[in-house]
Amino acid sequence: MFKSLIIIMKKELRRVFTDRRLIITNFILPMVSIAVIYSIMGMMISKTNNDIESHVTTIAAVNVPAEIGALIDADPTMVYTSVDFSKEEAETLLRDDVYDFYLYFEPDFEAKLEAFDGTNLPLVEGLYSPKSDVSIEASYKIGSLFEVYRNQVLADRLGGESFLSVFSLSTSEIMIPEENKGIDRGIAYLIPMLVSIFIFAGAMGIGMDSIAGEKERGTIATMLLTPVDRGMIIGGKVLSLAVVALISTLSSFIGVIISIPFSANFLSSGGSFDMSQFALGGAELMMFFICMIGLVGMYVTIISVLSMIANSVKEAGAYITPAYMVVMITGFLNMFGSSDVSGINYYIPVYNNIVNMKQILLGDGNWGMVMISFATSAVITLALLVVARKLIHKERVVFPS
Amino acid sequence: MIHVKGLKKSFKLSKKQMTENKSKEKQKYAVKGIDFIVNDNEIFGLLGPNGAGKTTTMRCLATLINPTEGSISVNGFDGATEGEQVRRELAFLTNELKLDTHFTPDYTARFFGRLHGLDETVIEERMNHLFDYFGVTPFRFTKINDLSTGMKQKLSIVVSLIHDPQVVIFDEPTNGLDIITARAVTEYLKILKSQGKTIIISTHMMHVAEKLCDRIAVIMDGEIKAMGTLDEIYKLTGKGNLDDAFFNLYETSGGQMHV
Numbered sequence: 001m002f003k004s005l006i007i008i009m010k011k012e013l014r015r016v017f018t019d020r021r022l023i024i025t026n027f028i029l030p031m032v033s034i035a036v037i038y039s040i041m042g043m044m045i046s047k048t049n050n051d052i053e054s055h056v057t058t059i060a061a062v063n064v065p066a067e068i069g070a071l072i073d074a075d076p077t078m079v080y081t082s083v084d085f086s087k088e089e090a091e092t093l094l095r096d097d098v099y100d101f102y103l104y105f106e107p108d109f110e111a112k113l114e115a116f117d118g119t120n121l122p123l124v125e126g127l128y129s130p131k132s133d134v135s136i137e138a139s140y141k142i143g144s145l146f147e148v149y150r151n152q153v154l155a156d157r158l159g160g161e162s163f164l165s166v167f168s169l170s171t172s173e174i175m176i177p178e179e180n181k182g183i184d185r186g187i188a189y190l191i192p193m194l195v196s197i198f199i200f201a202g203a204m205g206i207g208m209d210s211i212a213g214e215k216e217r218g219t220i221a222t223m224l225l226t227p228v229d230r231g232m233i234i235g236g237k238v239l240s241l242a243v244v245a246l247i248s249t250l251s252s253f254i255g256v257i258i259s260i261p262f263s264a265n266f267l268s269s270g271g272s273f274d275m276s277q278f279a280l281g282g283a284e285l286m287m288f289f290i291c292m293i294g295l296v297g298m299y300v301t302i303i304s305v306l307s308m309i310a311n312s313v314k315e316a317g318a319y320i321t322p323a324y325m326v327v328m329i330t331g332f333l334n335m336f337g338s339s340d341v342s343g344i345n346y347y348i349p350v351y352n353n354i355v356n357m358k359q360i361l362l363g364d365g366n367w368g369m370v371m372i373s374f375a376t377s378a379v380i381t382l383a384l385l386v387v388a389r390k391l392i393h394k395e396r397v398v399f400p401s
Numbered sequence: 402m403i404h405v406k407g408l409k410k411s412f413k414l415s416k417k418q419m420t421e422n423k424s425k426e427k428q429k430y431a432v433k434g435i436d437f438i439v440n441d442n443e444i445f446g447l448l449g450p451n452g453a454g455k456t457t458t459m460r461c462l463a464t465l466i467n468p469t470e471g472s473i474s475v476n477g478f479d480g481a482t483e484g485e486q487v488r489r490e491l492a493f494l495t496n497e498l499k500l501d502t503h504f505t506p507d508y509t510a511r512f513f514g515r516l517h518g519l520d521e522t523v524i525e526e527r528m529n530h531l532f533d534y535f536g537v538t539p540f541r542f543t544k545i546n547d548l549s550t551g552m553k554q555k556l557s558i559v560v561s562l563i564h565d566p567q568v569v570i571f572d573e574p575t576n577g578l579d580i581i582t583a584r585a586v587t588e589y590l591k592i593l594k595s596q597g598k599t600i601i602i603s604t605h606m607m608h609v610a611e612k613l614c615d616r617i618a619v620i621m622d623g624e625i626k627a628m629g630t631l632d633e634i635y636k637l638t639g640k641g642n643l644d645d646a647f648f649n650l651y652e653t654s655g656g657q658m659h660v
């Protein structure tokens with residue numbers, strides 16, 4: 001009985017792995033495109049950062065006090081030009097990127113500062129363009145510059161820099177035991193989403209081809225003539241699809257790893273992509289794999305059922321695309337939503353697998369939760385298998401006309 | 402041995418099909434109650450115009466689709482309840498069944514042999530014999546995609562016969578074949594008959610039917626209009642060849658001839 005399942009599965013895998021076109025579109029292309037896209041994104045982000053860093057901020061300043069002028073001059077990344085134009089004129093110049101920042105000191109700024117009596121604050125105004133990255137950066141720089149200036153003024157008033165300190169505050173990190181240490185939070189949020197999307201994408205193309213395509217080409221009907229139970233035919237196809245999905249996911253991840261030298265800055269929020277912390281323990285790996293298998297089961301069976309209903313590859317694509325979108329949205333939800341999952345949320349299929357994977361990566365994996373998500377995945381997978389089995393026995397499904 | 406008793410088959414029509422057929426009926430009876438028996442050591446021919454219900458009848462026999470009414474038995478196995486055994490007993494060929502063009506004849510024949518539960522040595526023997534007879538051997542490792550139409554058809558025949566079944570049901574087996582290849586197929590059917598097999602073929606070629614079939618059933622609009630040996634058909638219609646007999650039956654059953 002199960003011998004025929006294996007025969008069908010082998011044939012399906014042979015079909016995929018001897019077809020150069022399928023190998024390229026399902027394994028090579030995703031790997032290469034992910035490597036290229038991620039690298040380009042990473043390079044663009046670091047280029048923008050570098051551009052901003054190497055840019056010399058130009059400031060148009062009115063009535064600059066000597067002390068501030070000196071502070072600006074001391075910073076090699078900023079230059080200022082003394083001007084006398086109005087705020088309105090400055091706005092146009094900022095809009096046209098002639099200057100990055102406009103700084104206006106009221107004419108008696110210094111006098112007011114000297115004579116300060118607790119009221120009547122001396123006025124300084126700044127303008128920047130929120131549309132320009134360098135202008136935004138300039139506003140940060142001016143902010144810190146004035147922080148320094150304020151401390152100077154205060155130190156003068158109080159009679160020494162030491163008076164600026166009010167108390168000593170010291171905060172330290174607690175020690176995290178080595179085994180419990182997860183990886184960078186950004187990566188922990190990103191990877192489950194990628195795994196989920198890669199699995200679905202990896203099974204989608206070949207699933208449509210091996211079921212809807214075989215229906216369309218009339219090759220599945222030939223198999224129905226053999227004594228093999230029809231359920232075994234669909235079972236063999238589903239199993240082979242699971243293998244394909246796992247291999248495809250792996251190849252997509254190789255793509256991610258290839259891109260790391262360039263993409264580390266956006267893959268991990270911090271900028272360091274420390275591979276040494278990637279080493280999950282045996283139990284963690286096991287848990288992670290179980291979560292993946294749960295996703296594979298559900299995705300492969302849903303793709304199979306939809307391909308079964310469809311009468312052509314094109315139609316299958318139309319049915320499967322919405323499911324793919326749901327998968328993507330579920331992944332994104334997990335990235336931006338809070339990870340505080342409790343009670344009923346743990347029984348939401350797909351979502352619970354993804355949350356578990358995230359927790360595992362953060363070093364908070366929990367066997368109980370993993371088992372709950374695996375059980376819900378298994379229930380869904382089995383239910384869809386029953387549906388697929390029912391469908392393949394239906395005349396209108398197998399022989400549409 | 403094949404028994405067909407009161408076989409009816411209706412198809413639910415989709416909205417599109419209803420407008421195409423210009424009918425308000427939601428169902429279409431493709432086969433409207435037919436009975437026949439085919440014996441071992443016999444070639445039985447199904448003749449009939451396009452859409453008469455020949456293929457539908459044969460698909461029911463092959464358990465690909467389920468009869469709406471009536472029963473089928475193949476070598477004593479019931480089509481409705483013992484589909485698996487029925488399929489073990491028979492070969493079925495029809496043009497809607499295709500082979501995956503990505504594989505080679507060698508792999509395809511092995512794959513179907515395995516699905517029939519045959520041992521590798523048995524598969525090898527059957528394959529060598531059939532490939533040699535039908536001239537597939539030189540193309541054994543050529544992708545099916547690269548084979549000619551005739552070679553593909555011959556391979557389909559080989560694959561359908563890989564498990565050496567007792568019952569052979571071929572729907573228009575010589576369709577699209579040149580006369581030499583067609584002759585090879587009909588000769589092989591004669592060999593199968595001499596081995597005592599039960600054979601049903603459908604064809605639009607009257608000369609093939611005349612030469613090959615022991616008995617013939619003429620099906621029109623889902624019903625058998627005449628059945629018997631060639632001589633019995635000639636006697637019934639008062640004609641001396643199958644062509645004329647066929648036209649005669651068509652006209653007397655209310656069919657309109659447009660010349």
Ligand SMILES: Nc1ncnc2c1ncn2[C@@H]1O[C@H](COP(=O)(O)OP(=O)(O)OP(=O)(O)O)[C@@H](O)[C@H]1O
Nearest residue numbers: 401412429431449450451452453454455456457458
């Ligand atoms: N799946 C289906 N749905 C609806 N109608 C169908 C279906 N299959 C067959 N029919 C109809 O049933 C009738 C009989 O078809 P069938 O294929 O058995 O004819 P046939 O005798 O084999 O004709 P041909 O000589 O053209 O092959 C036709 O009118 C056909 O349109």
Ligand SMILES: [Mg+2]
Nearest residue numbers: 455456457572
């Ligand atoms: Mg037909």
